[in-house]
Amino acid sequence: MxxxxxxxxxxxxxxxxxxxxxxxxxxxxxxxxxxxxxxxxxxxxxxxxxxxxxxxxxxxxxxxxxxxxxxxxxxxxxxxxxxxxxxxxxxxxxxxxxxxxxxxxxxxxxxxxxxxxxxxxxxxxxxxxxxxxxxxxxxxxxxxxxxxxxxxxxxxxxxxxxxxxxxxxxxxxxxxxxxxxxxxxxxxxxxxxxxxxxxxxxxxxxxxxxxxxxxxxxxxxxxxxxxxxxARAVGVENILRGEITERVGGNVEVRVGDLVLLTGNPEGLEVGESVALCVRAENVSLMSDAPTPTPAPNRFTARVTEIRERGSLHQIRVATNPVITAYALGSGSHSILQAGSLVTVDVVIERCHIIASAHAPTETS
CATH class of the missing domain: 3.40.50.300 (P-loop containing nucleotide triphosphate hydrolases)
Incomplete structure (x- = not known):
């Protein structure tokens, strides 16, 4: 032993x-x-x-x-x-x-x-x-x-x-x-x-x-x-304060500012509870916006507000409420995604993680 x-x-x-x-x-x-x-x-x-x-x-x-x-x-x-x-x-x-x-x-x-x-x-x-x-x-x-x-x-x-x-x-x-x-x-x-x-x-x-x-x-x-x-110590880029608003099968909807995001609920939290929703930037994908993007959970349109070069990746912030950070490959994305560009944002449901209210932040970060 x-x-x-x-x-x-x-x-x-x-x-x-x-x-x-x-x-x-x-x-x-x-x-x-x-x-x-x-x-x-x-x-x-x-x-x-x-x-x-x-x-x-x-x-x-x-x-x-x-x-x-x-x-x-x-x-x-x-x-x-x-x-x-x-x-x-x-x-x-x-x-x-x-x-x-x-x-x-x-x-x-x-x-x-x-x-x-x-x-x-x-x-x-x-x-x-x-x-x-x-x-x-x-x-x-x-x-x-x-x-x-x-x-x-x-x-x-x-x-x-x-x-x-x-x-x-x-x-x-x-x-x-x-x-x-x-x-x-x-x-x-x-x-x-x-x-x-x-x-x-x-x-x-x-x-x-x-x-x-x-x-x-x-x-x-x-x-x-x-x-x-x-979450902050391990570098989670998106830590969003919100509230569980609805159960959807085995998942829950969380309202964070103007957004409603679907995520799993491994802790069995209840509707009405305050939570922190954590999403790594690599689990947020951006696409140059089509005229009518196909509706889907965790998909929405927004404008790019900032692009920061991070070697082979670019860190991109989009003007949602709250602001969402994503990563995109620098070689192909820089000519397509410019500040002010309209993009379709997809947040991977399976990669959203919620932290119970006892550990949630006091303000959106």
């Missing part, structure tokens, strides 16, 4: 009480949230690098690391820690850096651990190299090997790829899960990068303003946020 990480911290920005099973076959729990949410503070408290307050409780299975003022030192927690900037010692060789945390092992075992850790981190080719000569990606591989060399019970990763260039970052993300599964190492990884969370997470903790908003799969947290702060 998998051990669980139990954390109760009420200190500074953090107000957290959670229990996480740490399974080796689904190893990565991502702590996701905006800057200032308390993500790094949470990791530092778990590691023992920051004091979590007098009422804190932190334990891994039966091992209690923090109970009030009683604390287990960092070196005895069996934790590996990978920082943003790799934190290698430039005056030491690659081997010496990897061996730094296992200096008390017999030399033969220590040397074997170093070789194995470098191979596991896909960095065996770096044996014998000077640390100062490493590229950013190579240095982060060595830092990962150092973290793995002590066979940690839990690996903590604080924005581990944020300082790397995009191609290197993508490559290391793709390999990290394979490495952690192969070594049987559960990990808690902090990021504010949505692409990183999607690429890596088996489970996501949504952390906003020091509080846990939601814990679930990446699909649940990003596509079915439990609260409005969670």
């Amino acid at each position: 998998a051990e669980s990480l139990s954390v109760r911290i009420r200190h500074e920005v953090l107000d957290v009480d959670l229990s996480l099973p740490l399974e080796v076959d689904t190893p990565i729990t991502v702590v996701f949230g905006p800057s200032g949410a308390g993500k790094t503070t949470l990791l530092r408290c778990i590691a023992g690098l920051a004091h979590p307050g007098d009422d804190a409780h932190i334990a891994l299975g039966a091992q209690v690391w923090q109970q009030g003022q009683s604390t287990v030192p960092v070196r005895r927690r069996g934790i590996g820690y990978l920082f943003q900037d790799h934190a290698l010692f430039p005056h030491l060789s690659v081997e010496a850096n990897v061996a730094y945390g296992i200096a008390k092992l017999p030399q033969s075992l220590r040397e074997q651990r170093v070789r194995t850790a470098l191979e596991n981190a896909r960095a065996g080719h770096l044996l014998g190299r000077d640390t100062a000569s490493l590229s950013g990606g190579e240095a982060q591989r060595v830092a990962l090997a150092r973290a793995l060399a002590s066979a940690p019970k839990l690996l903590l990763l604080d924005e581990p790829f944020s300082a790397l260039d995009a191609p290197t970052r993508d490559q290391l993300r793709g390999e990290l899960r394979e490495i952690l599964v192969a070594t049987g190492t559960p990990a808690l990884l902090v990021t504010h990068d949505r692409a990183e969370a999607w690429a890596l997470a088996d489970r996501v903790i949504s952390l906003v303003d020091g509080g846990v908003q939601q814990i679930g799969s990446v699909e649940e947290v990003f596509n079915r946020p439990a609260t409005v702060p969670a």
Whole structure:
């Protein structure tokens, strides 16, 4: 049976009480949230690098690391820690850096651990190299090997790829899960990068303003946020305040401003309840308006008010009440969709998500 990480911290920005099973076959729990949410503070408290307050409780299975003022030192927690900037010692060789945390092992075992850790981190080719000569990606591989060399019970990763260039970052993300599964190492990884969370997470903790908003799969947290702060944190572009006006089979109609949108009702909410309706911009399609568009649920006409380039995509806002944001491919849409253009707007019914009144915003956002 998998051990669980139990954390109760009420200190500074953090107000957290959670229990996480740490399974080796689904190893990565991502702590996701905006800057200032308390993500790094949470990791530092778990590691023992920051004091979590007098009422804190932190334990891994039966091992209690923090109970009030009683604390287990960092070196005895069996934790590996990978920082943003790799934190290698430039005056030491690659081997010496990897061996730094296992200096008390017999030399033969220590040397074997170093070789194995470098191979596991896909960095065996770096044996014998000077640390100062490493590229950013190579240095982060060595830092990962150092973290793995002590066979940690839990690996903590604080924005581990944020300082790397995009191609290197993508490559290391793709390999990290394979490495952690192969070594049987559960990990808690902090990021504010949505692409990183999607690429890596088996489970996501949504952390906003020091509080846990939601814990679930990446699909649940990003596509079915439990609260409005969670929806904002994961970047839902359309969060619309409204009221359920009618049941339509298994769906409900929600009036948001001048619009009536059809959506599913997984929470069994009642007519008359206030809700927040969430729709990602990629689930809103725009078409150059035909003279008489075929009537359909969640289809209406509106004028384009703003177009913002976002690389290969354009972010497009249309003059509905409330304003709706959509995405369209830049190459073909820019010549067709101009500010002032009349368009047909389709909102995908199956991708509308409603949040109950207790978590709805106080105004349309």
